Amino acid sequence: MTYTRGRIVNDADSHTMETQDWLAPYLEGEYKEAYSQVYSKREGGEKIVKMIDAAKARKQDPQARAKALENPIEGAKGWLGYGGFDKEERVEALDWLGFQRQLVFPTFGLAAITRAPDDDQRYVAATALNKAQQDFCDADPRLDCVAFTPLDDPERGLAEAKRAVEAGAKAVMFSAGPAGDKSPGHPDLDPFWQYLEDNRVPFMLHIGPGTKTQPSKFRNNGRERAADLHGGGENLRFPDFMCLWYAPQEFLTAMVYDGVFQRFPDLRGGVIESGAGWVPEFLRMLDHGWYSFNKTDQYLKDMDLMPSEYIKRAVRFTPFPNEDVGHMIRDSAPELYLFSSDYPHPEGTKDPLGKFEASLEGFDEEVKDMFYRTNYDHMMFRKSEALAEAAE
Numbered sequence: 001m002t003y004t005r006g007r008i009v010n011d012a013d014s015h016t017m018e019t020q021d022w023l024a025p026y027l028e029g030e031y032k033e034a035y036s037q038v039y040s041k042r043e044g045g046e047k048i049v050k051m052i053d054a055a056k057a058r059k060q061d062p063q064a065r066a067k068a069l070e071n072p073i074e075g076a077k078g079w080l081g082y083g084g085f086d087k088e089e090r091v092e093a094l095d096w097l098g099f100q101r102q103l104v105f106p107t108f109g110l111a112a113i114t115r116a117p118d119d120d121q122r123y124v125a126a127t128a129l130n131k132a133q134q135d136f137c138d139a140d141p142r143l144d145c146v147a148f149t150p151l152d153d154p155e156r157g158l159a160e161a162k163r164a165v166e167a168g169a170k171a172v173m174f175s176a177g178p179a180g181d182k183s184p185g186h187p188d189l190d191p192f193w194q195y196l197e198d199n200r201v202p203f204m205l206h207i208g209p210g211t212k213t214q215p216s217k218f219r220n221n222g223r224e225r226a227a228d229l230h231g232g233g234e235n236l237r238f239p240d241f242m243c244l245w246y247a248p249q250e251f252l253t254a255m256v257y258d259g260v261f262q263r264f265p266d267l268r269g270g271v272i273e274s275g276a277g278w279v280p281e282f283l284r285m286l287d288h289g290w291y292s293f294n295k296t297d298q299y300l301k302d303m304d305l306m307p308s309e310y311i312k313r314a315v316r317f318t319p320f321p322n323e324d325v326g327h328m329i330r331d332s333a334p335e336l337y338l339f340s341s342d343y344p345h346p347e348g349t350k351d352p353l354g355k356f357e358a359s360l361e362g363f364d365e366e367v368k369d370m371f372y373r374t375n376y377d378h379m380m381f382r383k384s385e386a387l388a389e390a391a392e
Contacts (some may be wrong), residue, residue, distance in 0.1 A: 002098025003073055003353065008369070008384060010376035011099040012318050013206075013272045013340035013348075016108040016136055017084035019052050020045070026128040035125050037111050042325075051079040059086060073097055073343065074350040081344025087139035094142055097343070100374065100384055102136050103171065105206055105272070110148060114209055123149075123156050130164045137168070144170035144380065146204055152180035154188045158195060170192035170380065171202045171270075176247035177210030183259020184251060192225045193264045200381035203269040205248050207236075211274075212246045214239035245278045252311060256286060262303060269315050270379050273342060276319035280331040283308035312336060316379040321348065321355040325371065326363065334367045340376050 010085050016022075024036040039045030058064045058080075068075055072082040072093045083090030094102060109129045116122040130147040137145035147164035151157045161172045179189055196203055219225065219238065226237045236244075248271045255261055286307035294300040305313075312333055318340040319325045325337055339356060342348030349355060360368055377384050 002096060004098035004139050007372060008217060009099050009339055009353070009372045010380075010384065011097075011102040011341045011343070012316070012338040012376055012379070013105065014102045014343045015084075015105050015107045015345055016109070016133065017052075017079045017081065017107055019085050019345065020049055022085070022109055022132050023112060023125070025132040027124070031121055031124050034121070035128065037110065038108055043181045048079060052085070055084065055086070057079050058069040059089070060136040065377075069093070069096060073341070073352075077344045077346040077348075084344045085136075090136070090143070091140045093343070094140060097341070099142065099341070100373075101142055101144055101380070101382075102341075102343075103146060103270075103272075103376075103380075104133065105146045105173065105204075106133055106148065109133075110208055113148065113150065119150075119153050119156065122152065123160055126150060126160055127163070130160070130169065131167070134164070134168050145388065146171045146173050146206075148173045148209075150180075151184065151189065151192070154179070154182075158192045161192065161195065161201075165199060167199055171204050173204040173206055175210035176251045176274075176348070183254045183258055185254050185260045186334060187330060188261075190263070193260055193267055197264045197267045200266075201322070202379050202381065203267070203276070205251060205269070205271045207244060207273045210247045212243040214243060237366075244274045245282075248274050249278070249282055252282075252315065253286065256297065256307045256310050259299065259302075261314050262305070265313070267314055268379050268381065270338070271315060271317045272340065273318060273320075273347075275323060276317040276325070276328055276337055277323050279317050279336060280328060282346060283311060283332060286311070305360075319356075321352040324359050326359045326361070329360075329367065329371075334363075334370050335375055335378070338379070339369055339372045 013271065018038050020037055020039055022038050023031070027035055030347060039048050058068060061230050068082045069092060075082060078084065083093035088163070106129055109132065112125040113122055114130065126149055133147065134145050145168060147161065147169035149160040149164065149172060150158045157174070164172065178184070180304075182188060226239065242276035252271070290300055290303070290307050312335065316338050317336055318338045319328060328337060339352070341352045356371070360371065373384055
């Protein structure tokens with residue numbers, strides 16, 4: 001029996017934990033040296049490389065490998081997680097987990113793109129990362145590769161999206177911030193949205209590029225800087241956590257107000273690992289804004305749906321395991337939310353399925369199946385197996 005205990009589950013968020021040389025095989029020319037190493041000493045790279053080496057050594061030890069595979073969801077996470085960077089291990093982990101599909105995002109490989117000083121280097125790094133991610137996901141058809149493309153240059157962004165999709169990518173991610181100096185609803189981006197719609201490829205917003213953090217002056221509070229959720233200083237801190245949903249709200253507001261979802265009615269997307277408890281109120285405020293301004297704003301007058309209806313039609317959201325997804329469903333709509341494990345990141349907890357199940361107590365199997373299976377199918381333009389009976 002798998003972790004999913006007979007239920008059909010699609011996992012809308014998982015990750016690779018990139019090795020030091022993750023990009024190197026896919027780089028050439030003048031930028032090869034600059035981007036061949038993912039981690040620098042300043043970013044705690046030496047500690048990370050030691051964990052990667054330990055995970056590689058485990059693979060050569062049959063007993064240690066068998067122990068790690070006994071319960072990957074409760075075991076070591078991060079670079080030491082089973083299948084964090086080794087694609088053969090990920091296939092074995094998937095067999096144990098039982099997820100029918102798993103959307104796979106990069107983790108620290110994105111830093112190569114965000115630190116690039118110009119568009120030439122930015123798109124070279126994006127191509128290398130996407131090739132590395134696709135190589136990992138090619139190990140098993142259950143792994144849905146998420147490509148990343150910057151939208152700073154609309155033509156180059158579209159070209160890399162096309163290349164990645166033709167190579168096998170199932171979704172395209174980009175920053176949740178503006179598209180360079182433009183709104184994502186600017187007409188220059190219409191060919192990009194048209195391509196995604198025509199080819200049935202969803203867009204993804206994910207914590208990372210474009211995510212807002214607490215403004216620096218608020219950190220001048222007379223205290224030592226807060227630790228991150230792992231007790232260190234490399235990741236998300238509590239004040240930053242409270243800003244996670246600001247960028248997705250701004251981005252989706254632009255997509256609604258600038259008419260992208262109206263011009264491209266079959267466009268779909270996901271907001272991943274940004275929480276979801278904010279979604280019901282966000283939908284209400286979108287509609288409240290429409291009621292407040294539609295008499296004077298011609299663009300609002302021309303909408304053929306209420307703003308919240310565009311979101312419900314096009315976008316799906318992943319709650320954190322400790323959020324009350326049942327309350328969100330009662331407060332909005334069951335078609336909005338998706339299961340995610342965040343594997344092998346520790347934020348996904350040691351039992352995301354159990355936590356979500358507790359939150360969904362009292363709902364019938366149709367609603368549960370939407371959360372675990374069919375909402376993912378809708379977002380990804382696919383159809384999975386028929387409804388399975390839940391585990392006893």
